[in-house]
Amino acid sequence: MVFPMKTMIGGFAAGLLFALPAMSQDQDQVARGKYVATAADCVACHTAPGGKPFAGGLPFKTPMGTIYAPNITPDPATGIGNWTDAQFLRALHDGIGANGERLYPAFPYTAFAGISDEDALAVKAYLFSLPPSVQKNHENEMQFPYNIRFLMSFWNILNFKNSGSQSVAQQADLARGAYLADALGHCAECHSPRNLTMGVDSSKYLGGGAVDGWTAFNLSSSKGEGLGGWTTAELAQYLKTGNVAGKAQAAGPMAEVVENSTSHLSDDDLNALATFIKAVPEQAASGPDRFSFGGHPTDITGYRADAGQHASEGEQLFVAACATCHMLSGSGVKDGAYPSLFHNSVTGASNPDNLVMAVLHGVERRGSINDASMPAFEDEFDDRQVASLVNYVKDMFGNPQGKVDAAEVHRLRLNQLAPSPIDTLMKVGGGIAAAVVIIALAAFFWFRRRSTSASPQPL
């Protein structure tokens, strides 16, 4: 990062001291560390469902094996209680573990390299202030040759560099936002496409990516697929609440980000983050905004009359399973508890994946401001029914382009990992072994999947 980090951090710390005058310096550092750890959403990956916070154990399924997030509580035996400051900084900044081993880039050290030493050590102080959890790290289950960690150093040569936001970040007024987006929030890990070696493609910064079967939409200032049609205030509201009526609602992994991370940011930071993202250059051709599709139908009387025998499968399912909350007109409800299906960035996307995923897995987003909860329909609808419903909703309320079929629903239902180009290379060429392996290792990152998120956890 090339902006004046130390000055900015100093200002931030002073603000906290002012807000919390009774705290000792240590307490101040812990409080700051908690805030930084929240902005970096450490808890999301380092906590297993139903498990103790930061005790690790969350599996990341990849085509080459499974990686398990480690315990980062201060337990000396099973956590990081014996780590020195230098070791902690080396892990975050260089992707090197306590024993000198190369870390897999499922841990986004390429982003965390931008975290200031002060903030990183504040995170360490915060983690060390938590109760230690004795939980042995789960052994990674990687196939050969992907279990050879040192090969990551080659991948680093290709992919470990500061990301594509530099040109934007050089503007001083965007520095705080860039720091939040890149170093802490690591937005680009999901929201940028991957290059040929499966690293973040910095030439298409925030141009859209994917995670866990969900589309991570284009966040650049493109009209259409991107956020060109959004105001900064709307974006900040989205990050705070996960809900902007008439535009978008967070679901899937983004709902978790809002719940665990961005909803806890200060208004100043949210504004800085939103301002920075709004300044990201456009990354795709302009088209109609996703949220512009559809509108309130003028006459809905036909729906009910039709729904009995003559309706299509999609219409029948919509009327019976969706309309109670989203209304026959698709308008949702006034207070936004149930969003409108028209003027909605998901139904208006040409890619139907997120609509399919919302139907299959529902929406869960908890927060102090509002809770969102849409039931999962994976047990109630088969693949064909989901496809019929999604296509109907897109036709009626959203973007009629980009239909889905039962086979694609099936793939998303199982969260099947798309074929890895690396496997093809290995089979076909067998050449340039080292480079291929490096690329393959990078694919962990791209194809990472939290397998446990596939089904809701009964209480």
Add this chain to the structure above:
Amino acid sequence: MAEYDADVIVVGSGVIGGLAAYTLAKAGKSVIILEAGPRVPRWKTVERFRNLYDISDYNAPYPDLDYAPRQGSNDYLQHTGPIRYGAGFLKLVGGTTWHWGGATWRLLPSDMKLKSSFGVGRDFPLSYEDLERFYIEAEKEIGVNGNSQMDESGANGKPFPPRSEPYPMEAQNFNYMNAKMKEMLDANGYWTIQEPNCRASRPYAERPTCVGNNNCMPICPIGSQYSGDRHVTRAEKLGAKLIPEAVVYKLDKGAGGKITAVHYMTPTGESHQLTAKIFVMAAHALETPKILLMSEVANSSDQVGRNLMDHLGFNLVMTSKDELWPGSGPVQQNAILNDRDGAHRSHFASLKHQVGNEAANLAATQYLLGQGVLQPELDDRIRSMSARWMNFNTNLEQLPDPVNRIKLSAKKDKLGLPKPDVYYSVTDYETRTRDKVINETYPTFQKIFGGEIIKIVSDWQPQDHQIGTCIMGDNAKDSVVDKDCRSWDHSNLFIMGTQTMPASAAVNPTLTGAALTLRATHGMASEV
């Protein structure tokens, strides 16, 4: 090939069978669930309900099949007693909790010790303290919201009965009607409390927050209210196997008094047999004794099918002077429990009064048309009356009486199986309580709300809360199962659900049936 088809076979897939199957599957047991009816997804029932001609029949949206008849099915239940027993039950995966008010009350300690406390009825073979931690578990599994500070004995005292943990969800707020009503009733010493119930007051497990569609019966259109299919699905995800459309008709007895096999028929009458180490009967209070009687098992006490109880209902329909606007929010939220507990129970039954919150448009319209009210004033009258409609429903504890029973009728159903024959009656204990309420309490309610009485329905209306027929006790001579729900006659046969309760109390029994089930399944999980 394994020696048995499963560790445990559960007969019935309602809330009780679902909970039993889920708990056992979670403990690593192989489980088969047999359900007489089909599996129907929620959306289909919602759509069937919306397209009904008469939406007032809560059973109408559900399957009524000649091999698996439900409540209201023509000529299935045979009535031989003085009171026609219109038992409520559905036959499909998930059972009758697809349509219920969702009330999830605990019993009071005294409810479980009726005989020793008041000299009437029977005692449970276990105490409230024995059951408390299973009440907690049942409340968490089912997802109950409630006010942990309430005195549920109705005396407006300290929180009661004792609970070791608060309700898993905070109580849903009262709607306008209930809030206003509470104000007026409390001022007159009738303590209106929040009924604990299984609607989600915040997102809970797979269920979204209740938003008051006012359609708990016949179907919650958004799945906020708990229904038994939830635990069936969870059990399946843990490896349990569900066989729907499997009408169980016989249990086989083997050496050492053990049950060895269960037989079921498909809708076309094809017969199948399955074996297991343990059998759980969770087919509710009518079908469970029917199957046991057909199989001639578990009945050395001659108590199978006997001691049928229900909450005897009667009601006061009136208007209030002021607009109360029933119909917003869930269909029931309140309870008035002044006469739930106390020394009077030696002579008068325990009582629960509740003012229903169903939207009153239909009832008001039917009444006005019956009075000959026509346009032009009809519309205004409907509006006015719908906003003031009050339906006080009183539930009364019925004592266990062996004469009230399920027997096998000589009449046969489509599969050639005997239909259940129900003998149902009441005693002076219940009748004198009802008369006292109608003569003393109802006029007071009318005075408080200052409206007009539309009607008092004094004919007994059983509330579809079947209790008894396979009651538990501490003596093999006069009860069917012990406190662990185990048959006195067959060590590997368990009978679960409200049919094991030897007292009905005045409150809805499902949570107690669930708690008894969880207590029993945890005990038996160590046996297989």
